């Protein structure tokens with residue numbers, strides 16, 4: 001374990017997967033209360049923009065360390081059961097195939113295609129909304145994608161003051177839209193998550209807080225995972241080749257390889273709820289912990305080994321509720337893209353990567369054919 005500075009906050013960084021699991025399995029000692037705290041403190045101007053939109057993130061799910069968490073988690077989990085996820089596979093394939101074919105046509109017509117936009121961006125969001133029973137227009141879907149990336153940067157990035165203000169305006173606009181959506185859904189007779197949370201007794205701001213986290217976490221993270229897998233396959237830097245990824249098993253292996261070594265959510269935070277010990281070291285109450293969920297770690301014999309891929313989704317009582325869905329979506333999108341485009345190689349300049357405290361992915365994956 002080491003101590004590091006990340007521009008603003010000192011973190012106890014935990015890298016050893018065994019110790020990471022230990023932290024995640026001791027929620028009374030290590031609370032998730034800091035999960036959604038802005039890494040770069042919000043300026044007065046940014047706070048005023050958010051306050052004007054009555055933006056608030058009371059602890060409901062990911063950052064909830066109170067006894068209300070299990071009940072709320074159960075309501076949300078009801079929308080992502082293993083049976084539901086299995087049943088939606090044909091729909092994921094339909095969306096993935098359609099996007100992959102359009103990408104292949106574009107490649108044929110122009111000589112290149114940008115795969116993040118063409119195949120990774122929309123299917124995870126469309127599927128998440130269908131599972132939640134929430135219906136929005138195509139324009140709203142595109143706005144959700146743009147708002148998501150802005151909010152990730154606002155809460156997990158290091159924006160300069162002017163950029164932070166711009167991001168705060170985006171988050172306020174997102175939240176405003178979300179409040180209208182939640183109102184509409186709670187009045188609907190159709191089964192949907194927001195109505196279920198309303199029936200569970202959550203208030204409008206509580207449902208909005210959960211919705212804000214879930215509408216981002218439930219799709220942008222999967223888009224980012226798919227983007228990294230596509231990048232590594234097109235680069236030829238994956239145990240599986242691009243052509244092999246057209247089959248189900250190898251596509252899944254490529255996804256697990258990236259989850260283990262460079263997942264879209266590379267770290268997650270906890271805070272010590274009281275003075276406690278970790279791996280023989282005293283951790284004072286209030287200490288912020290940064291857990292490494294993915295990457296290569298030293299083994300006792302001096303070698304290195306990638307983390308078990310399953311740690312990419314956390315562990316314990318807050319483990320990701322979308323793990324099965326995300327893995328399935330990623331594998332299907334990869335498989336369909338590799339089947340539609342016979343051979344893809346990276347083209348153009350090395351792209352910029354999104355590098356936030358807890359999110360990472362290439363921003364574009366431009367490829368050419370044979």
Ligand code: HEM
Pocket residue numbers: 024032061062063073076080128214217218219221222225263264265268293312313314315316317318319320321322323325326327
């Ligand atoms: C590649 C995609 C994804 C990754 C890497 C990922 C990763 C994570 C991580 C690291 C956590 C925190 C776990 C912990 O604190 O122990 C988490 C929580 C969560 N994720 Fe995901 N996630 C992904 C996709 C999804 C999807 C598709 C959904 C739903 C549609 C989802 C819903 C959730 C929820 C609801 C929580 C909070 C659970 C709780 O606090 O009880 N995630 N995710």
